[in-house]
Amino acid sequence: MNVQKKIIYWYEEHWEPGFIKWWEGYETLALHDGLHENGVRSFKDALLNMNDFVAKLLGLEKDKEMRILDAGCGVGGTSIYLGNKFPRAKFIGITISRKQVELAKRFARERNFNKNTSFFVMDYMKTAFPRNYFDGIFALESISYAPCKRGFVKEMHRILKPGGKLVVICPAMRKEKINPVLEKIYRWYHDGRGNPYSFPVLSHLLEYLKGNGFMNIKVRDLSKNIVWSEVRATLISIPYVFSVLFKKMLMGKKYNASKDPDFYLAVAILAPIMGLSKTSGYYAITAEKAARIIHKFFLQ
C-alpha cells in the first residue's frame, strides 16, 4: 500500500469506531484534540472552542468577505462551524480522502451551511489553486501528515495573498534528536495513527516559514490546553490495549495491528509518556505572507 493510501485507509476505517464513538463525531465533526480554556466544561465544548480559536487567529470578522482554505479538512467540522458564524466568508476544505469529502458535503447540506463551504479531494502539497488566491489558510492537526514540511509551507505561501495569514495548529517536537526508546514510542504512536511521517520539529518549521517569505511569526504553546483531552484518550485506550495484546497472543505473526481499528485507540496509552518526557508539545503558529517588496529587500 503506498503511503497516501495508508493515510486514506486509516481515516476511512476509523471514522466510525474511533471518531463517531469517542469524538462526539456527528455533533462536532472534529478530528482533533480540542482546546480547554476557562469556561470550557466538556470535551464537546473543547472541540467546538478550537473552531472559535482558529477564527480568532485568522482574524475572521462577521461582515468581511474572505476566502479561507482548510488544509487537511477531515469531515469539514471547522469549516462548517465557521461557515455558519461567518456567512460572508468562503471556506474551501481539502483532504486526500474521498469519503471525507463526501461526508463533509453531506454534513454541510444537512446543516444548511453549504452556501459558503465547499470540499475537494486534493493534496495540500500540490494544490490546484492559483497564486495569491486565499486571504487565510489554516491547517488544524494536519501538517504531521506532510511528507515534507518545507514543501507544505512553500505551497501554502504560493496560494496565500500577500498580507494573508497562515495558521498551523499541531503537535511538534521540541528537540530535533530524541533518545532511541522514545523514538520507538513515537513511531508506534504515528503508526497507530496511520501516519508514515511524523510531527514537525518546531524550530525547523519556524525556519521554513522565515525562509519562505513569512513574517510576524508567532508561536503559542497550547500543551497545557490539551492535557485533559490526552488524559481522556489515555483512559479510553485501556480496554483497547488489552484487546490488542490478546489478539497478538492469539494470532501471533498473523495479527496486523495497522489494520486493526483497536490499535489506533490503544496507542493513546503512549501519550502520557510522550507528554511527560517533554520532547513534544502542542502549538498554534501564525504567520503572515510578506508583501513581495518586503520579502525581496528584508527577508532574503
Ligand SMILES: C[S@@+](CC[C@H](N)C(=O)[O-])C[C@H]1O[C@@H](n2cnc3c(N)ncnc32)[C@H](O)[C@@H]1O
Ligand atoms: C487529524 S485530521 C484533522 C482534520 C481536521 N482538520 C479536523 O481537525 O477535524 C488530518 C487530516 O489531514 C488530511 N491529510 C493528510 N494528508 C493530506 C494531504 N497530503 N493533503 C490534504 N489533506 C491531507 C487527512 O485526510 C485528514 O483529513
